[in-house]
Amino acid sequence: xxxxxxxxxxxxxxxxxxxxxAALRRIGVEREVPEGKIFLRAGDPSDMFIYVLExxxxxxxxxxxxxxxxxxxxxxxxxxxxxxxxGGRMLYTMRAISPARVIExxxxxxxxxxxxEPEMSDIVVSVFAARRRAMLERNATxxxxxxxxxxxxxxxxxxxxxxxxxxxxxxxxxxDAAAEWGEACSFEPGQGPKVIFGAGEVLDxxxxxxxxxxxxxxxxxxxxxxxxxxxxxxxGVSAAVYAGAxxxxxxxxxxxxIGGQAGTSSRIENYMGFPTGISGADLCFxxxxxxxxxxxxxxxxxxxxxxxxxxxxxxxxxxxxxxVLARSVVVATGVEYRRMPLDRxxxxxxxxxxxxxxxxxxxxxxxxxxxxxxxxxxxxQAAMFLSRTARHVHVLVRGGSLAxxxxxxxxxxxxxxxxxxxxxxxxxxxxxxxxxxxxxxIHSAEDGQDWTLNARAVFVxxxxxxxxxxxxxxxxxxxxxxxxxxxxAGDGTAGRGRYATSCPGIYAVGDVRAGSVKRVxxxxxxxxxxxxxxxxxxxx
Numbered sequence: 001x002x003x004x005x006x007x008x009x010x011x012x013x014x015x016x017x018x019x020x021x022a023a024l025r026r027i028g029v030e031r032e033v034p035e036g037k038i039f040l041r042a043g044d045p046s047d048m049f050i051y052v053l054e055x056x057x058x059x060x061x062x063x064x065x066x067x068x069x070x071x072x073x074x075x076x077x078x079x080x081x082x083x084x085x086x087g088g089r090m091l092y093t094m095r096a097i098s099p100a101r102v103i104e105x106x107x108x109x110x111x112x113x114x115x116x117e118p119e120m121s122d123i124v125v126s127v128f129a130a131r132r133r134a135m136l137e138r139n140a141t142x143x144x145x146x147x148x149x150x151x152x153x154x155x156x157x158x159x160x161x162x163x164x165x166x167x168x169x170x171x172x173x174x175x176d177a178a179a180e181w182g183e184a185c186s187f188e189p190g191q192g193p194k195v196i197f198g199a200g201e202v203l204d205x206x207x208x209x210x211x212x213x214x215x216x217x218x219x220x221x222x223x224x225x226x227x228x229x230x231x232x233x234x235x236g237v238s239a240a241v242y243a244g245a246x247x248x249x250x251x252x253x254x255x256x257x258i259g260g261q262a263g264t265s266s267r268i269e270n271y272m273g274f275p276t277g278i279s280g281a282d283l284c285f286x287x288x289x290x291x292x293x294x295x296x297x298x299x300x301x302x303x304x305x306x307x308x309x310x311x312x313x314x315x316x317x318x319x320x321x322x323x324v325l326a327r328s329v330v331v332a333t334g335v336e337y338r339r340m341p342l343d344r345x346x347x348x349x350x351x352x353x354x355x356x357x358x359x360x361x362x363x364x365x366x367x368x369x370x371x372x373x374x375x376x377x378x379x380x381q382a383a384m385f386l387s388r389t390a391r392h393v394h395v396l397v398r399g400g401s402l403a404x405x406x407x408x409x410x411x412x413x414x415x416x417x418x419x420x421x422x423x424x425x426x427x428x429x430x431x432x433x434x435x436x437x438x439x440x441x442i443h444s445a446e447d448g449q450d451w452t453l454n455a456r457a458v459f460v461x462x463x464x465x466x467x468x469x470x471x472x473x474x475x476x477x478x479x480x481x482x483x484x485x486x487x488x489a490g491d492g493t494a495g496r497g498r499y500a501t502s503c504p505g506i507y508a509v510g511d512v513r514a515g516s517v518k519r520v521x522x523x524x525x526x527x528x529x530x531x532x533x534x535x536x537x538x539x540x
Contacts (some may be wrong), residue, residue, distance in 0.1 A: 016051070020120045021103075023113055024051050025072050028105035033096045038062070039080070040094040042142065042198030043213060047087060047126065049110040050079040050122075055100025059140065060093045061399035062199035063184045068140055072097065078124070081131040085111075085292035088215035091135070091142040091167070093198065111295065121293060124481055129289050141169040143210060146178045147193025152192075152350040153205045154193050156362065159350075160207035161265075163257035164216070164300065165285060169336050169360045207256075207301050208320070209284070218253070218299035220322055224313055225251045227534050228326035231467070233260025233279075234520045235510030236332035237287035238527025242519070244294025246535055251324065252296060253316070255303040259284035260334045260513075262520050264356035264376060266385035269391040271520055287524075299324075304470050305508075314505065328534050331471070331483060331501070331508040332527065335518075338463030340373070344431045352437020354459050362389050365457035371392065371440060373428065374461035375402050380410035383420055392419045394453065396426045396442065398462075428458060466512045473528045475508070482514035497533030499526060508531060518521040 032083035057069035076173045114121035147154040160169035171178045176190035185200040193205040203209045209215040229236045232254030243250035265280035306317040316324045337355050354361045370384045370390045375397040402411045439454045466481045474485045489502040499507045509526035
């Protein structure tokens with residue numbers, strides 16, 4: 001299966017050409033770094049491109065005063081990773097292990113150079129992406145969470161980090177490692193979960209605190225974006241790529257992680273160009289990097305709660321009260337799985353009830369019985385993914401067949417996998433447990449009987465409700481809340497494009513749009529095409 005970046009060998013040595021280095025000298029400044037000096041700290045702005053002329057650097061753990069690994073970054077290489085493209089913050093600390101000399105180039109100047117030198121851009125972006133992949137695969141922890149695994153806050157932060165490709169480690173508060181962290185950072189491991197970043201910096205155990213510290217949260221600005229794209233699924237990311245490529249100033253607002261619902265898909269096999277399949281998260285990560293290269297900004301995790309007209313622009317209000325000004329808006333908020341009408345559902349959400357099946361969720365149900373509710377492709381892909389680590393996967397389908405709702409290749413795989421059982425005309429009717437989910441009661445319409453299954457996890461993938469509440473009647477929607485576009489939205493859309501809503505300047509693409517085809521490929525296509533309409537609107 002395809003992965004999120006090139007082979008790790010790419011990051012070891014992929015040098016810039018002599019011409020590239022000469023270009024860096026013209027726009028950069030040389031600097032000497034003494035041996036043993038902390039050159040960059042975790043949390044510092046990624047506002048410089050740093051090319052190493054002499055000497056070497058190593059990832060360093062200031063809290064424990066030791067190297068993170070044996071790898072050395074030396075002459076002919078450059079420092080940094082993917083955060084540089086969006087002006088985020090360093091995830092790691094770099095220490096000079098010998099006297100060094102570097103060229104420093106301000107980020108804006110470097111991005112202009114990369115735009116003018118595609119070959120250089122390809123090298124830099126490939127290496128940056130490969131480094132992020134290396135961090136994840138080699139467990140080079142950037143964020144440590146000290147807290148009990150059954151704590152919902154711990155699980156929420158772990159899921160946020162994993163879905164945003166942030167290296168994270170969860171440490172049991174009763175372990176020796178937790179005691180060491182507590183001593184180093186002056187806290188009691190048993191007194192609530194803690195997040196540790198950089199040189200022993202203790203953060204609140206929330207996704208927002210992490211996002212703000214590493215620079216992916218929205219930074220207040222008086223600037224007006226040409227287009228704000230609300231939603232970071234395939235259609236939103238595609239729009240972000242094309243907006244940046246067309247020279248539009250663009251911002252993507254996403255409430256959890258780039259990828260949206262598609263980002264939780266463990267394996268997409270019917271997307272053209274990936275014959276061995278690719279995970280939804282990796283596919284969207286590639287698009288995110290591509291959009292970053294063109295200058296598109298991302299704001300995570302933020303939810304848009306309202307939109308108002310501030311002539312001649314739009315003002316979007318975020319969940320933390322911050323305001324974003326936009327000349328146009330693309331609605332790409334997609335859909336979310338419906339919440340089942342079950343007692344104690346909210347109590348167990350994040351502690352046994354999940355709406356995504358990724359590596360993080362699979363961690364909590366290893367070698368246990370798990371339940372997947374749903375009959376669509378997402379449910380089938382989740383069941384196949386979970387079957388690799390769970391003792392047994394029970395797929396509950398309300399109807400008597402999967403033929404009309406799931407791709408044939410997936411149905412065949414489910415039926416052939418020995419530790420997967422499909423239960424037709426079955427549904428969960430009760431949830432049981434203390435603090436975390438421990439068992440479920442399942443009703444079978446086949447025989448009218450209830451039976452109890454000792455399951456630690458239930459993955460809900462049924463129904464689709466559009467995320468349109470924040471629009472507050474601003475645009476026309478159908479009876480189910482999906483946004484009407486083109487001719488369906490009324491005569492006023494004539495000449496404004498197929499994805500124009502009833503309100504000039506607002507467009508809708510992807511699953512949130514009425515009549516859309518709920519496929520990744522169609523979402524990507526709509527996201528690319530809508531920017532042509534946006535361009536025409538902004539340049540009449």
